[in-house]
Amino acid sequence: MTKFKTADRFTYSKIKRAALDALFDFSRDLGVVKGRPHIQVVGMVSDCYEHRFEKPVEDIMWLCALYIISGNWYEEPSKVIKQEIEGHLRKYGIDELLKDIPVDEASELRRDLEILNFIDREKFSRPQC
Numbered sequence: 001m002t003k004f005k006t007a008d009r010f011t012y013s014k015i016k017r018a019a020l021d022a023l024f025d026f027s028r029d030l031g032v033v034k035g036r037p038h039i040q041v042v043g044m045v046s047d048c049y050e051h052r053f054e055k056p057v058e059d060i061m062w063l064c065a066l067y068i069i070s071g072n073w074y075e076e077p078s079k080v081i082k083q084e085i086e087g088h089l090r091k092y093g094i095d096e097l098l099k100d101i102p103v104d105e106a107s108e109l110r111r112d113l114e115i116l117n118f119i120d121r122e123k124f125s126r127p128q129c
Contacts, residue, residue, distance in 0.1 A: 010053065012061045012101075012109050019065040022048050039077065042070045046077075057097045060088045064112055085118055094119050 022045040030036040030044060046066055053059050067081045088097070094113070098106040113119045 009055050010058050010061070012105050015058065015061045016065045018049065019045060019062070019069055023069050038071075039074050042066070042074075042077065045069065056088060056092050057101060060085060060097060060113075061109060063088070064109065064116070064118075067116065068112070082118075085113075089113075089118060 023041065026041045026044045027038075031038065031041050049062055053062055063081055063085045067078065067085065070078055070081065072078045094110065098110065101109070110119065
């Protein structure tokens with residue numbers, strides 16, 4: 001998986017690409033060839049990258065990509081992913097997560113999280129001490 005690593009972390013675009021590549025391969029091999037349902041395909045994608053990231057921002061990038069490819073078609077898995085994303089946002093705050101991320105990349109992730117209703121301008125920003 002190191003081919004997706006840039007500098008000291010994985011970029012959001014490369015994490016999304018890894019998710020889509022895995023979704024494609026598992027959809028072909030399990031969905032089309034073996035007739036498995038989408039929920040199992042997404043489960044396999046999730047298992048491939050679970051606990052593979054070292055930084056909290058990488059985790060939230062992965063969870064966001066996974067939430068999107070899961071399509072929110074299945075209540076329980078979507079609920080679990082949503083809770084994990086919300087937990088990361090509460091624990092770290094969006095500003096802290098994005099502080100060392102290039103502006104364009106941070107804007108893209110922030111936009112996705114806003115579209116998915118995980119954040120707005122005030123929600124999940126860590127309070128100032």
